[in-house]
Amino acid sequence: MRGFVVSAAAAALTGLLMLDSSVLASSAEIAIHGAAGNKPPSFWGAYDALFADAKYVDLTHTITPDMPIWRGFGNLTFSPSVNKLSGEAFAYDTDGFVATAYKLTTDQMGTQLDAPAHFNPYFAASDEIPATFALRKLVVIDMSPQAAKNSSYALTVDDILDWENTYGRIPKRSVVFVRSDWSKTWPYVNTDVFPQVSLEAVQFLHLQRDILFHGHEPLDTDMTPNFDSEAWLLKHGYAQAEGVTNLHLVPPTGCLLSTGFPKFIGGVGNYVRYVAICQPSWTYGVAPGTTPEAPLPQYSVPLLWNDAKGHRSRD
Amino acid sequence: MRGFVVSAAAAALTGLLMLDSSVLASSAEIAIHGAAGNKPPSFWGAYDALFADAKYVDLTHTITPDMPIWRGFGNLTFSPSVNKLSGEAFAYDTDGFVATAYKLTTDQMGTQLDAPAHFNPYFAASDEIPATFALRKLVVIDMSPQAAKNSSYALTVDDILDWENTYGRIPKRSVVFVRSDWSKTWPYVNTDVFPQVSLEAVQFLHLQRDILFHGHEPLDTDMTPNFDSEAWLLKHGYAQAEGVTNLHLVPPTGCLLSTGFPKFIGGVGNYVRYVAICQPSWTYGVAPGTTPEAPLPQYSVPLLWNDAKGHRSRD
Structure with missing residues (x-):
């Protein structure tokens, strides 16, 4: 039975990928509406089969303050967010967090x-x-x-x-x-x-x-x-x-x-x-689970405001 | 042949949606790598079968200038983009286009x-x-x-x-x-x-x-x-x-x-x-091709800057 499912799935996915799309649309409709099962219709299986190992x-x-921009527009400005009650920039040690303000000319x-x-x-x-x-x-x-x-x-x-x-x-x-x-x-x-x-x-x-x-x-x-x-x-x-x-x-x-x-x-x-x-076989891009996601990457150097650069930076 | 493809595809998609994911992953891999065909691997068939009629x-x-925001942050300001060479706001009749500037406090x-x-x-x-x-x-x-x-x-x-x-x-x-x-x-x-x-x-x-x-x-x-x-x-x-x-x-x-x-x-x-x-059978959301996309919706009322609202509006 397992062998059958594998080969049928392979045949049909080959179909999904290579055959006449009107045939595929109707077959997909049958399947998505749960012709042969009693669970509610779902895209989760498709995620596991197609996208969990895909290359993104x-x-x-x-977006950086100094990136090229059309000459009619002014420059962008990034700055630390300021607490409107105190007038001071939010800081990790006093507020527990930081945030960012942007002046975007366009x-x-x-x-x-x-x-x-x-x-x-x-x-x-x-x-x-x-x-x-x-x-x-x-x-x-x-x-x-x-x-x-x-x-x-x-x-x-x-x-x-x-x-x-x-x-x-x-x-x-x-x-x-x-x-x-x-x-x-x-x-x-x-x-x-x-x-x-x-x-x-x-x-x-x-x-x-x-x-x-x-x-x-x-x-x-x-x-x-x-x-x-x-x-x-x-x-x-x-x-x-x-x-x-x-x-x-x-x-x-x-x-x-x-x-x-x-x-x-x-x-x-x-x-x-x-x-x-x-596709997973594609040379470039990153696949889920092959790079830190949850938790996200941790760095040895903190992200701090850099006045010369006009944005937060690790160097 | 067409009947076979439909039923095989339906069986496999049912599998994709409802069966053991390790089986599915290997079957998907076989199919995606093109076991039975000579075209390069592709997700396009999957889009046709699964997502072309999905509900989004x-x-x-x-984002509006008056939306709720945490009390420590200042208000947002939207304004028409200004030509830095002339000092005038860009306008459809003089420049052919408009753009938007944002002051975002956070x-x-x-x-x-x-x-x-x-x-x-x-x-x-x-x-x-x-x-x-x-x-x-x-x-x-x-x-x-x-x-x-x-x-x-x-x-x-x-x-x-x-x-x-x-x-x-x-x-x-x-x-x-x-x-x-x-x-x-x-x-x-x-x-x-x-x-x-x-x-x-x-x-x-x-x-x-x-x-x-x-x-x-x-x-x-x-x-x-x-x-x-x-x-x-x-x-x-x-x-x-x-x-x-x-x-x-x-x-x-x-x-x-x-x-x-x-x-x-x-x-x-x-x-x-x-x-x-x-899924296409879901009650809510919009499906591709059922709402204007290309061209996008056309309106009887133009989108014009509204000073009272602080953003462009059709009323």
Whole structure:
């Protein structure tokens, strides 16, 4: 019986991964609704089987006071939180804890999810983006060879079609990240000249492939005087990711993307976390239970406020 | 053949959901590594089968300037971003876009993931929490009946054992959220008297059940003079969630939890998004493709700055 379960499960998971999705959707529905069991339906078994040993690859920049930011915006300032009753900064020895205050000049910085209200007030703000954005299929299109030759190269429709010739049609409602390797030298990057995504490419991805959103490594989509690609996207109600990193650590197909961001009311950009969830056999990323999680990592050097750096640091 | 695939997939998914996890792990490994196919391993089929029609339930408060905040911290301020070159606020008609500036007095507000460095500088800061936190099994323990009778009720070990008598042992490395219904009247909540989680309960969850982290609806874990529960957790290197909401919209078992937060360097709290991912048959939440996503929702009323409210608004 055990042997049967193993081989049936293997056959079906192979099916899940490789066969016609309409067949799979109906089979999944039967199973999820508990056709053969008496326990309530659950995703927990799927977590054990698929994600407990998966590789989690962070595609997010750390936010620092000195990171590159668009030249029209002022600098960010971090400081220790002050007790408004005493006027003194909270301290471990007097209060038992510390906290951090931030002056953020913009909601367009670091690794982002742009809300279309950034360019068009009739479309969704940050807090109006649905929770369904939390998990998607992740496509990575690599234009780093082109960008290595031409630092302002713009992804074309032909590049997308070439990708599809190798990997198959881009799935509907997936997230498509464009790898250029621009972010590899972050924070020492050129924000004036950078790899782009052409207007035709973003239109193709949305109008011909029905993707959820695309993303790129630079802080803007294109260098045209009127932000042609970015303006078309946002004015037509599409979100987009900016400032994505580590795309050289994820495969072109097969990973899922976890997307999470705090929900500032009426905001037009989102300070976001993107994590790729890839197969256990994937080379990069960290698996649950293989790094300290609970308790979290302990350090020999304390985290203390560093005035020169403008943030807490261990050195 | 199609019939075979459906029934085999159903049998195996039933297995994934209901059978011994060691069997499932090995079967999943066989399948994920592509035993029967020649395509590279992929999670995309699993997304189609499991998550494309799932219900996504947002467990996160919207961040507003007037939301409740611990009394030692000052108020939050939102304002339109100003062009540092011209000194004028960015505007749709002159610049083509708007952006938002924030003065945040603390990294301990709204829906949170506390980093242990909040209380102990030798343990992990916000940016030192691993990417593996992105997806977990979600347990919800309901103490709302007790909290309805006693507004400062503290979850006990017996409450946890009662839950296990009904639903089975709490899975290792899961996230455990404690429902009290305190957040149902947010932002009109009592931050001085609130339902608690006892020290014995958080110790049991971590030391006897090996969970990843626990969470609660109030902004603090307990009302003891020295924050006994919160201090033990954070001083021993455990993260915790605070300000969680909508726990009455998720079942006690079976959902996954998506956790995402921006990575502020040296931060000790995290402005976070928690989304429960539940079965398609679940009553609450929104499924992908059933709400506008790309393009996102369009409104008849524009999102404009509202000085009285201190944020952008459609009214």
